[in-house]
Structure formats: C-alpha cells, structure tokens
Amino acid sequence: MTHDDTATLASAVRAAYERQTPLEVVGGGTRRHLGRAPDGQPLSLASHSGIVEYEPSGFVVTVRAGTTLHDLDAALSREGQTLMADIPRFSAASTIGGAVAAGFTGPGRPYTGALRDSVLGARVISGTGQVLAFGGKVLKNVAGFDVSRLMVGAFGTLGVILDVSVRVSRCPEDVQVVAFEMSWPEARECLKRWEGDLPLTGAFYHRGVLSVRLAGREARVAAAVRELGGEKGRPEAFTELRDLAFDFFQAPGSLWRLLVPPDSPWDPEETLIDWAGAQRFWVTLALAQEVREKAAQYGGQAVRVWGPDRSEGPWAAPPAATMALLTRVKTALDPRAILNRGRLYRDW
Numbered sequence: 001m002t003h004d005d006t007a008t009l010a011s012a013v014r015a016a017y018e019r020q021t022p023l024e025v026v027g028g029g030t031r032r033h034l035g036r037a038p039d040g041q042p043l044s045l046a047s048h049s050g051i052v053e054y055e056p057s058g059f060v061v062t063v064r065a066g067t068t069l070h071d072l073d074a075a076l077s078r079e080g081q082t083l084m085a086d087i088p089r090f091s092a093a094s095t096i097g098g099a100v101a102a103g104f105t106g107p108g109r110p111y112t113g114a115l116r117d118s119v120l121g122a123r124v125i126s127g128t129g130q131v132l133a134f135g136g137k138v139l140k141n142v143a144g145f146d147v148s149r150l151m152v153g154a155f156g157t158l159g160v161i162l163d164v165s166v167r168v169s170r171c172p173e174d175v176q177v178v179a180f181e182m183s184w185p186e187a188r189e190c191l192k193r194w195e196g197d198l199p200l201t202g203a204f205y206h207r208g209v210l211s212v213r214l215a216g217r218e219a220r221v222a223a224a225v226r227e228l229g230g231e232k233g234r235p236e237a238f239t240e241l242r243d244l245a246f247d248f249f250q251a252p253g254s255l256w257r258l259l260v261p262p263d264s265p266w267d268p269e270e271t272l273i274d275w276a277g278a279q280r281f282w283v284t285l286a287l288a289q290e291v292r293e294k295a296a297q298y299g300g301q302a303v304r305v306w307g308p309d310r311s312e313g314p315w316a317a318p319p320a321a322t323m324a325l326l327t328r329v330k331t332a333l334d335p336r337a338i339l340n341r342g343r344l345y346r347d348w
Helices: 006-019 069-077 096-102 184-194 218-228 236-242 288-297 320-333
Strands: 023-026 041-044 051-055 060-064 081-083 119-125 131-135 160-170 174-181 200-206 209-216 254-259 272-274 279-284 301-306
Touching: 006 023, 006 041, 006 119, 006 160, 023 160, 051 069, 060 069, 069 081, 069 096, 096 160, 174 218, 184 200, 184 209, 200 236, 209 218, 209 236, 254 288, 288 301
Parallel strands: 023 041
Antiparallel strands: 051 060, 060 160, 081 160, 119 131, 119 160, 174 209, 200 209, 200 272, 254 279, 254 301, 272 279
16 A cells, blocks of 8 residues: 655644653564663554656665565565565564664665665655655766764664665576584684675574574575585575564574674583674673673673663663763754654763
8 A cells, every 4th residue: 555644743742742742653563672661651653655656777776664574574675686685573563664764674685785774765744744755766866964874873863754766687597505513613604704705695693503604596506506515405494584484583581793803712502602703693681781792892882672671772872972962962853852862872
C-alpha cells in the first residue's frame, strides 16, 4: 500500500512543538527495545509507506519510512536487486525508517558497506514541524555536509524520517556457506589469507566453528567452495545472525556489541565473533561501566544493544567537545527536544 502522510505528520509535530509535548516516533515498533526507554506521545509512521521513486538501472530506491523491509525486499527482488546494506529485520513489521534510525548493519558490513554508506538522501520533519530535504538521489551527489547520514543511528532524535534514498545492488547468482572446525587464532589466520581473493560476504566464529558466506557469480562461488573445502554450512545462519535470532542472544543479561581490533585477546569462548573479528557480541550481567572499561582496555568500544536496564543508552557519552557539537546540531534541528526525548542520551 502506498500513502503519503507528510502533511498530517508535519502538522502533528508543529502542534507538539507549540505545546512542548514530547513525541515517540514509531514505525513498525520492532526496535523499541533498543536504546533508552522511549518517552512521549506516539507518532506513528506505519501508514506513511510506499516506493516514491525507483529506476533499477540507477541502483537507487527512494522509499517512505513506514514501508516494511519485507515489502521493499519483494519490490527489489522482482527486478533482480537487493538492498546493498545488510539490514537486520527483527520481524515482518520492521520498517526502513526504523532501520535507518537504529543504524545497525549485519554480518555483511565489512564486505558490502555500512547502512550509513548506503543512504544518499532523506526528507525529514524537524522538531519545529518543518519538512527538510538533505542529500540527493544519485551516487555522485555527496557535496557539502551530509545531514541525511546523521539520521542513521540517531534513534529519531534529530528528525522524523519521511523518506530515504538508498543504494541497491544486483542479487548474487549464488550464495554458499562453508564451515570449519578450528580455534579462533586459526580462523583469524585463514581470514587474513582469504581477504580480497574470494567472494566473501560474511564470516563469523562461534563455539569452535568458523562459518564463511560466499556470494556472487555462480562460477566464482563454485570455484571458491572447491578451493576452501570445509563442510557445507547453512546460509540461513547468516540471516539468523543478522536478525539477532540465535539462542546465544537470548541468554540472561544485556547484549553488547564490542567493536575491537580483530586480533584483540578477548576470550573467544564468551563471545560470538563477527565481521572477521572486528565485532564481538557478548551477553553479560556485568555493569555497563565494567563492559565499556574492558572494551577500552583492548582499544575498542562497547555498544549496548538491549538488556533489562533501560537507563543506559547505546553508547557512552562522547568527549565534552564532541557532545557540544552534537548538541548544537540537535538544537538546530529539534530546539525543544521533543523528538524521542532521552532515547539516545539522557539530556536530549
């Protein structure tokens, strides 16, 4: 279903601005458990949906924020295409607007790029109710300060996303997964050797098994499978990892993403290792400060995904100078802090 709710949504935000009433921006509601607890009256974008513009030869699609990823996938697949970024789909109700606001990218990120890299432009409603357009709809339109990419991972605190223009790519002719039983140091050495020479689109390590996803032209994938050997794996395992659907993620405690150097000495037995070692998932009952201090010891950072304590945001507060700059951007776009107040940082 296609429907443009721009005027209604902008009017609702203007009214909330005048009353200084906080709003909780809601799409499919499948990412409400991410970040700090939402605050404000719900502003639903569920009916603001549909493809605005799509020319397959241009490899860009412009789509309204309330469009489900399920519907967008279906439209792209009819043209033999797919989203370039490996975006989590927590359920059939997950929307492109919610995905952009959360900013997470799945196991394909090191190989096909981050979601932020795929966003070329966006229309948003500011915290005063103005409709603003940033970026563009073509790959070369990257001049100036790209505010549209600031929306990625901002959890809806900088603007109500109306529609986004994102990059797409051709669907691979073939996808195969091969698995190897080995230690993490052995797996890391293998990945170093294979980097750049094989059509890799994913590699994760869990419970003594390295799983590698190969995708692309059928002949090249077949040749890579013959070269690597190993056991036949499950392609759906990468989908389950992308959507955080493994039993591993449901253990008691908080789920953290640890962004650390691939050769970090973090104990591989207590984490699920993704992005060829650069990202590790850890479920723990440890306090947020303890987790972040441990990640810092290894030259990385910790990002909280979810957990029972909603008082903590995804990231630790940045340095004062960085926070001052972010706050200036926030004030320019949402001067009364009515959009998803407190979702990302406690004070805004």
